[in-house]
Structures are given as structure tokens and as C-alpha cells.
Amino acid sequence: MRTWSAGTLELPVRSTPDISPSLGRQEPGLRDKRRSVIGLSRRDSGGGESFSSGSIRDGGPVISKWEQLPLAPELLRSLSKFGVGPPNKIQQRALPFLLRGADIIAQAPPTQERIAAYVIPAIQVALTHSLNRPPNRGPIVLMISTTVDQATQAQRMIRDLGGPIGVRSALGVGATSINSDLSQEVRLLQQSIPHIICGTPQKLHALFTAPGGLVGSEVRFLVIDEVDQLIARNLHEFVFNIVKLLPPPRSRSTPNATSGPIGTSSFSSPEPNLLNPFPNQNQNRRLSGIITPNGGDAAEGASMQIERQTALFSNTVPQDVLNLASAIQLREPVRVLVRRDGNVTHADTNQGSRGLRQFYLYLAFTAGGGRSEPLPPPGSGLGIIGSGRGASSAETAQAREWKLDALADLFQDIDVPQAIVHVGGMTALDSVVYKLASCGLEAVPLHGDMNAGTKLAALNKFRTATASIMRQPTTKVLVVYDVQVKAPEVSHIPLIINYDLPKAVEEYMSRINPAMASNHGRAGVVINFVTATGGDVEMLRSIECHYK
Template identity: 25%
Template sequence: MTKEIEQFAQLGIGEALTAALLEYGIGKPSPIQAEAIPYILEGRDVLAQSQTGTGKTLAYLLPLLQRIDPDKKESQVLVIAPTQELAMQIVREGEKYGGPLGIGTIGLIGGASAARQVEKLRQRPHLVVGTPGRLRELLSTRKLKLHEVRSIVLDEADQIFQMGGADDVRSLLKGALRDRQLIFLSATLGTDVRALAEREMRDPADVGIEPEQKLAKSTQHLYFVCQERDRIDTLRRVVRHYNPQRAIVFVNQADTIAEVESKLNHLGLEARTLYGDADKVTRATVLSQFRSGKFRLLVATDVAARGLDIPGLELVVHLDPAADSEHYVHRAGRTGRMGRKGLSVSIVTDRQAFIMRKFSRELDTAIEERALYEGAVLAPAEAEERRAGAVRRTPKGPAKKEAGRGPAGPGRGVSPGSSGASPAGTSSGADAAGGERGGSGRGSEAAERGGAGRPNPAKSAGRGPKGKKQPNKDKGAPKWLKEKRSTQDPS
């Protein structure tokens, strides 16, 4: 049961840190903070599960910063994070709250200069934050020493294991003290993490803030169905409709990310990319510009966006559906953080719609289908009803003009059931209208031709009263027969 705590001081957080929190507008602890902080201050092992965006970072960072002895020039706390971005995010929080207390913080991540990191390690920072691969590399070369580390944190523990960091974590745990404090935190705690906790932890405090509720209640989940070729256009319409200041667009494959970026920029939607193979400087620059509002859309892969905390992020779009429900949880968790409203939108084809229904069942969360129609977001049935109504209300356009026929309308054209040709010796409605418009007794071109493209009988020499051409009986006949016919036929 969640404790009702109004102040961090009630949890045991000291005056200096409490004042720093107030300076940054944080006065009341979140449920996960209220539950976890007292256990961590006691030095107990903690296994904590809570939705993304609920304040897990400060839940362990505040009590650990308070337990650090600034006068002791040794690395005392190690935090392991799955990605460079999350690691550097933790470093910023450590510097923000630990700096005024005289606590030194260092980030050890891949893609950065190892020599420079080794140089900084010689200053013996109190708080070490890093990614599994780089930490293990520095530990194996004995540049990183853990013999004084009293607390080890696995942030987003499930993601560390999914990204292949399990062996690195085990090596780091072996290199640390046997009586160290272990803290594992994640939005989802899989069997691998729980097995490691059972093997390495001593009587852990199992903190679960609505563990069955993996997604924040303040986030709305929708999906739109479209043709494969219409994905980008649907994304454009979604962004235009909701008009967020910033949004993250998730794709599954890094080799398509540049194409998506190019198309979005062509449509006038400022976009940049973030992916795992980019170097550290590029990734840091892109994130900094995104946070400051230099561009609107961040196109990212799952690897690059693990654990990102972008203040005020209003919208997350899954341009490709997430690989599974856990990936969906971490993607959607970038918005709706700390109780703020958020929106998660998936764009799928008709064949992929079942994935949304599957996620909805597995996560016990409503993921509702919507349709875009004339700038509005509607339930599919309502959108279809409006389309049908629009078709019924649309007046029929002018009939196609045929030779000798005027446009359809009252007193003009061909009436229903008509054969299309006027009776012999009469003018059709179109012909009469044409004669009146002429003002000189001349009919229209069709009237002169006698109707539907046929020549006028009055102007057709050698034709009978019905306009049929009379055969020339004398053509090719002998002279005597021609003379005989001429005497018998006085015409």
C-alpha cells in the first residue's frame, strides 16, 4: 500500500537535498519514491517495479547521495544503465543534486574517449554512472576499482538484460564487495532479473507500485489503420491535428530512419534522428537540441531512446509497431511522465491491427482505434457514417456530353427512357435551345446535323424522306437497260 507522504523530509531526506528539490519545483515525493527511499536509506537491498515516468531515478539517487561521504575520496556508488542517453541523464541529475554537497560524478559510456575517462577516474569521483560494456572494459584493465563501492544500482534492469548486458553485470558484481547494497529498478521485472536478484540479494524489499499497471494512467493510447504507402501521410496528419511542441517517432530499423527523416523534413515537419550507431557527440547534440525545442520530431530506434526523460513530451508515435508489449511500455513511457497527460499513437496496416489488440490484452490497457476524417479524429464507425452521408449529399455532376446531346437538366438532354435520338422532323430540347440562343434562326451544330451526329435530311442529296440514301440503280447497267428504266420512271 502506498504511503501518503507530503514531504521528502518525512522520508529522511536531509535539508540540503530537500531545499534543492524545492528549487527545481519538486515538493512532494511520488509513490515509488515514498516506498523505496526509506529502505535504501537503511541500506537494504531493493527490488522496485513501477511504471515509466514515475520518478524512479530520484527514488534511488536521493538516498544514495545522502549516504555518500564527500570527505572520502573513493567511488562509493555505481549506477549501471542500458544506454548512453540514460546514463548521461543520470549523470546530470547526480551533478545537479550532488554537486552542492561536494559529491563528484562521472559518466563512463561507450563511444567516448576511454583515455579521458581514465584521467577523470584518477580524481576518484564518488558517484560512477556507466553502460555495462564500458564499465566491464575499465574494470578488466583495473582502471575502475570497486573495492570501496557500497551500493550498486541497475536502472532499467530488464533492458540491460534484453540488450545483452547480463554477463557484464555479473562480472561487475563479482568485482565488488560481497556486502554491497543492490538496487534493481524497472517498469517490468522479468524472470532473468528476478533470478539474479534471488541469487545475489539478501532479504530484498520488494517494492511494487501497481505492478500490474505497467502503463501510466495519464496516457491515452490510440492506433490508426492505413495502407503501407500512406504511413508518412498519416503521421503528418496526426502531427498536424495534435500539434505537439515535441514528439518522438519510433521506427524499428535503423536503415530506414534516414528515409523517414528526409520525408518528414520535405513535408515541413522539422525532424532529426537518434540511433544506436551514431557517435556520442552526435547523439548528445541531437538530444540537447530536441530538449531546447530546436526541432519538433525526434525519429528514434528503441535502442537509442531507452529511459529518455524529455520534459513536457506530449506525443509518442509508433510509426512501426513495437516488437512486443514490453517494448511498447518503454516507448509509451516517454510521455505522460509524473502524472502529466500524454498520448501514444500507433500507425499500423490492416494486417497489423491485431498487434494492438494483443498489446491491449497483455497490458490490460485500452488501446483504441481511431480514424482521421476532414481534420477530425473519430471512432471508425462515426468516420464511415460521415463519409457515407457526404456521398449521399453530394449532387450528381453534369452528364457527359455526347455528340448531338446537350447537358442533362430540366427541358434539356435526354430524359430517362429516351432512345437518345429525336423523332424525324422534330428538334430535340438541346436543338431548340440552341436555335433560341442563336438569335438568327440558326440552330446549334447538333441541330444542323439533325441530332445525334447524323446529317440533316434537308441537306442530304440523294436521300429519301427518312434520310436514307437511295441506291443508284443505273450505276453499272447496260445502255439499253438505262433507256428502258428512264421511260418507265418519269422522276
């Protein structure tokens, strides 16, 4: 599966519709079915509708102050006391759905405002369900953050806003090795059960699964932040094991989860057994589905069973994130999209870079199945989330082959005289050079092990136009590893491809410099290949945040 970021490449298209036999394995008709890369649009899985910062204003609730939300009076006073500003974009769009009880998938930049977008409804849930109840046996809200920093920020915000009004919170981060004394931590938590507990996946998993550990049967609100990073770091199995201990997801007929004027997005799966790592979640559950004690609220008295609301927050929403949402059984989740502001940093202030068109191509490889192989049977593991992680050598080789195919597809569609492809190793350089040459392109390798004379010869070969009368001009591709290609050496490059993302954020700018517009030219296009493995999602997020 390939997912494009939104936009239009606006590069010349090759006129020939025929597929080159050198592209290797292609099923009959695949070329005709594959959408041209020239017209890019954001893929929305399952046919669901996405609500961006512009479209949601046309038909749904838009709030400008906290008093417009159904928040508890003491929480409103706390927001005012601590000087929390008016709701921003992500809060305006996510809070009405969260306070209504809907499941959501929210895509927004990682800021304090995004943390507040789930902290505020979490405090509201804690206040609502902690009143007139006997001492709770377990936390009411569970927040899972990929990094210690995000979890710490969330817990501090809960402490500042909810602490003065009686909401207890705890932070679960740190080592989870055998030597760490989990029993003492669990004992301290059991003495005063927090209403809300924030933490990292490994630590929370240890606290819930340790002997005499925390009880998950009363968790009514589950928040998972930085989902793209969580998957990139191969932490989703911890989340699945935690969710097994929580109450079942809210029913589709929950009255307070109706869509209202906007509606909801349903991400259904044709293979529910593959998407769901625990198909019998509601049967033989160790801790969930507990009958509520006497004195519970009216809604619980009617249903006699606690249900879980879930909110996913992420900086990017590739297919892996949607698959995870299906795996933990989100019910008709609303997708909320808040775009980044268009301002630039000091590193991106020149006129040429403003016209630069930058895209990512997310390549999700299915571990455990080739194109002609059957899907794994239910119960044999996911294999579609965090695809490629923990894969065998054969699967890794298959993924590399598909990545090369995607590169060949790009050059099959796009007609440019020159391009630069940056790779992350000598093995990748050799593979890319061979693949492009087999497609009829002139691939010129350039790497750090070359001496100065060989490097200069390679650059001259790339810069010099091909003198040929008998054939059409050939696209020249400079395949680069561990060398800085500076703008004076090569300039006005219409296409730069980061086949492998850089290892450092600062390296990104030096790579894309040759595509920036000069005084007499137009800025080119940069395409970043992003895979589920190797921390690509995390690096892409870091690049986006650094350069805005």
C-alpha cells in the first residue's frame, strides 16, 4: 500500500502508457489500475470522511470559549484560574466530539494545545464518574504516550487543572526491567487509586499485568497519543495487551455518541480477524465487563456494564494508524484534521524554498505475505501493523524489492531531464543504480568512498547532456550516499528523492538545496520515501516540526 501526502507534483508526464518490461514483477492489468502519481490526493481509508480545519466549520459545532462546552462548573473555574486561553483549532474541533462520547482519530501538530485537547475531557470524565461512588478499584482514565516527555506534560497539566478540584493522577514511566521494584510502585498506587494515570506503553503494561497490579475494569476513557511514533517504535503489542484488560468499546447505539450535524467516519475492515488481535475480547475477559455497584450513575444502571471511549492523537495518520484503530475496536471514529500553520523557521526563510513542493510517500509493507501469497490465518499475529518489524530476512528482502518498484514507478510516470536520489547505504546505492539502469535511465553513483577525482568525474557525467542522435534524451539520475551535493555544483534540479530519510534533521536542508528556486528558475519537487520501519515516521515528524 502506498499513501501520498496531499498535493500535486506538477511535473511533466511521460506520454507512453505502456509498462516497461524491465519493471519486473507486475500483475496483468496492474499498470492500468494504478493511479498516476501526478494527481496526488490524500487517501481516506474505508471511504470515511475527514474533517479538516476548514470543512468542519461549514456544518458542525464550532466553539470560541470554554463556557460553550458542557464542562463541570469546577473545571471551568479551574481553566479560568490557571489562565488557559480560548480554545484553539484542535480543541475547537475535537472537544465537542469527545465530550459527546464519540471515538475520534485526531491528526494535529504535537503541542501543549493537543495535550489539553484530551486532558480536559479526561478530567471531565473523572469528575463525572467519581461522584457518588464508592472508592474506585482502578483508574477511570488511561493515557498512553509514546515518550516520557509527552506523558509527563499530560500528568502535570492534569495535576494543575484537576488537582485543586479533587482529581487524582499518577505518572507511570521509567524502567520496566526485572530488577525494578514494581511491587512497591503498585502498592503505592493501590493505597490511593488515581482517577487518571498517564504513562508509556511498557511501564503501564507492567503495572497492569504485574501480580496484584492495577485493575482496568473501570477505565471509561482511553487516550493514545503519538500513535504514529508508537507504531514506528514497535510498541503497539503493549497497547493490545493493555486493551485486553479494559472494558469493551462503546456500543454503536450509545445515545450520546450520535454524529449530530457533522456525522462520523466508519473504518470497517473486510478482514476483522486480521485487524483484531483479540477477537474474543468480550469473552473470558479477566477484568472487564464488571457489573457496576449500587449507587452508580443512571447510564450505568441501564446498561449494567462499563463501556470504553477511545481517542487516538497522532501527528500523521498513515494506514498503520487506521489499522490500529480497527484493532482496538474504535466505534465509528470521527477523524479530525488540523493542518499546520504555514509559517517558516530561520532555516527556511529564503524565497526559493517557499516555492518548493515537498511530499512524502508512505510505503506500508505487509510482513508475512507477498503479493501472491495468502493472508496469514486469524490468530497468527497481526502482520499488518508496524509491517516489516520483526520480519524474516525473506520478508525484509521483499520489502526492499517493493521499495525499488515504487521508485521505478515514479520515473515511469514522471519525465524530467535530471533527478537526485539520496540513499542511506552502499547496499541501497548499488540496488538503486542497478534498478534505474534496468529501467533505461542513466544512473550515476556518487558516494563518500570515492576520491576527489572520481567524485568530480561523476558530477561532470551527471551535468553533461547526453549526446545522442539515434534516441530520445535519457533521464539522468545522480544516486548519492554520504556526500553533500551543494547548489553551485548542481542546481535547478526538478526532482529530488529521499529514498532513505536522513539520519539528522539538519541534513535534510542540505539535501534539498539543489531543488530550490534561483532568481531565474522555478523550485523543484522533493519526495520522501517513508516506511514503517527504521524510525522513518519519527524522522519525518521531526523534519516537519523543525522546518514547519
